[in-house]
Amino acid sequence: MSTLHTINKSPYSHNTLTSCLAVCSENDGILLLEDGVFGAITSAPVADELQKLIQNGISVFALISDIKARGLEDKLAPNIKLVDYNIFVQLTINHRSVQSWY
Amino acid sequence: MSTLHTINKSPYSHNTLTSCLAVCSENDGILLLEDGVFGAITSAPVADELQKLIQNGISVFALISDIKARGLEDKLAPNIKLVDYNIFVQLTINHRSVQSWY
Amino acid sequence: MIFSLAVYAAPYSSQASYSAYKFAMATLEQGHKLHRIFFYQDGAHNATNLASPPQDEFNLQQAWQSLAKDHNLDLVVCIAAALRRGVLNESEAKRYNKPSHNLADEFTISGLGQLVEAAVVSDRLISFG
Amino acid sequence: MIFSLAVYAAPYSSQASYSAYKFAMATLEQGHKLHRIFFYQDGAHNATNLASPPQDEFNLQQAWQSLAKDHNLDLVVCIAAALRRGVLNESEAKRYNKPSHNLADEFTISGLGQLVEAAVVSDRLISFG
C-alpha cells in the first residue's frame, strides 16, 4: 500500500517538501498544489532530489490550475505530471491514504 | 542608523531567519520571539552564522517569556541576550525602524 | 467511494479552503459520496454568514452553501474551534450571552467526534490546511 | 515617544496578537503615547465580540477592550479586511444586508489610510503578524 503526499507550501520559504521527501517511500505519490507548485520549477530547492526520487519510482504531480495561476508553465522541471482536480480525486483513490504537509 | 529585526517563526520550518541574516547590517539588532526563539538554541539551523554575526557587531536578543514557555532555558546558544517586553520596547527606540520577518 | 474532507484554514486568507471546495466538487461530479466536510481550526471562518467580499471576488462561504444545498451535504464546524473564533449559532450565542449569532445556513456546529466518525465511515479522508 | 502598532494575525490561532498586546502594555507602562493599533488581514478577527473561549483561557478580545478603555486607545480595523472576514459594525451590516453585526466595543472600522496616517505621525510603527 502507498501514500499520496500533498504539499501546499513553497519550498523556498517552508521546509515541508524536504520533510516529505525524507520519509516518502517507493510507489508513493506527491501532489504539489497552491504555493506548493513552486516546488515544480527547475530551480526549486531539492529539485535534484525530487528528480532522483522520480527515477526511483515516486510519481510527482502538480495541479495545473495552480501552475497556470502563478505563470510557471515555462519553468517546469521534467517528469512532473500536470493534473486537474478530477485526476487529484483519482490519485487519492489510487493510494491508500493521503498525508497533507503544510 | 540601524534596524531592529524581529523573527517569530522557527528556523527549522521557515526560512525567515536565513533571509534576515542575509541582509542585516552591522549595528543592527535581531530579536527572536514566539516560535522564533527556536533560533536561539545551540543546534538551530544557521546557529554558526548567527554566532559569526554576533562577533561582527550584530546584537541578538530573545524574549525570555517565549524561551521559558517552550522550556529552552538550558539549550541556549552563547551571547544571546534574554529580554522582557520592557527591553523590547527600549530596543525599538534604540533602532531607527523595525523590520518584522514572518 | 465514500469521501470526507477536513478543512483547517480560513477562506480568503489562505487558498486551502478554496482547494477543498474544488476537490469536493470533483468528487461529486465523479459520482462519489461526500459523507461530511468538517471545519476545524481557522476553517471555522468558512461558516460565518457575515463575510461581505467585493462583488467581483469569489465568495467561498456562499459557494459552500450552494454546494451543500444542491447535494445535501453535511457541513460541520467544530464547536470548540468555532466558539474560540467567534462563530456561533443561536443556541450557543444564548448560552454565552452574546448579542448576536453568525453561523451560515447549511452549516451545523458539533463536536470533534464528528471528524473521527467521518474517518471511521469514509474510505478516504482528505485534509486541507 | 509616539508608537503605533499593526496587527496582522488572528488571536488564538497565532501568538502574534498576544505579543502585540504585551508590547502595547509595555509602551504604556513606560509612559509612551500609543497613537493607534491598526488591525489588518487576519488581525481583523481581534475585533469580533462573539469569541467565547473557555473561562480558563486568556481572552484577547476582552483584553484589548479593557486596555483601550483604561488608556483611551484608538483600535482601528481595516474595513476591507473586516468585510472579507465577516467582522461588521451596525452600519456595514445594514449596507450589506447582513442579519447581524459583531464588532466589539472600543473598535472602530475605517480605511487603510488610518495605517498610513499612523506611520506619518508616529516615531515608531511596529508590526505583529
Added chain:
Amino acid sequence: MSKKILLISRQAPYGKSTAREAIDIALAASVYDQDIGILFMDDGVFQLLKNQQSNQIDQKNIASILPALALYGIENIYAHQESLNARAIRADELILDNLQLLNNKDVGSLLNQQDHLLSF
C-alpha cells in the same frame, strides 16, 4: 472493523494553536474504538520537551496535557528520531517515556499501514 488512524503533529507548540488542537483531536478520537496513533515530527517534537512554562505567555501547558494521551488509551505514540537529532533533543529531556522512536524509513512504512492520516 476498526480503522488504523494516525495523527501527525508537525508544528511547534504555542506560536500557533495547531499543536494544541491536534492533541484535542487525539483525545476525542480515543473514545471511538479505533486503532489510533500519534506521530511527532519536525517542530512537533518540541511539544515533547519537559520544563515548558507556558503560563509565561498565558497559554495552557502542552507538556502537561500530553500524558493524557496514554491515560485515554492511545498506546501508539511515536517520535521521529531525525527530528529529535536535528534539534539536539535527548531522550531524558522528553515528557513522555512510552515513546517509540522511528527513523525516516520507519515513518514511511508506518504511513503506508494507515487507513487515514490526520495531519497538523
Added chain:
Amino acid sequence: MSKKILLISRQAPYGKSTAREAIDIALAASVYDQDIGILFMDDGVFQLLKNQQSNQIDQKNIASILPALALYGIENIYAHQESLNARAIRADELILDNLQLLNNKDVGSLLNQQDHLLSF
C-alpha cells in the same frame, strides 16, 4: 516633513492573501504625501512574473495590479537580486520594467534609511 516608508513584500502570490493586501496598502499610502517605496524579496518576487492566469483559481491577477503602483506615483520599486537568482527569474520575465535591483548589501542599506518598515 515627509517620512520614508518602505513596504517589504515577501510572500508568494495566491496561496495566502498577504501579497494582495500588501499592494492595497501601497496604493492607499500613495495618496499621502510621503516617500513610499516597495521591495519584493524572497517568494515575493514570484508576484512579478508575467503570464499569471489567476482566473484559473478565481482570484484577481496580481500581475495586472502591479503596474498601478507606478500610476499611483510610487517610483521606488525594488526587487532583491538574490531572490530572483535563487528562483532563476530573468529580467525579461518580469511584469514591471521600472524595477531597481538590489543585492543583499543594498537591501541592508535601504532598510537603514527608512523611518518605517511595513512588512508583509
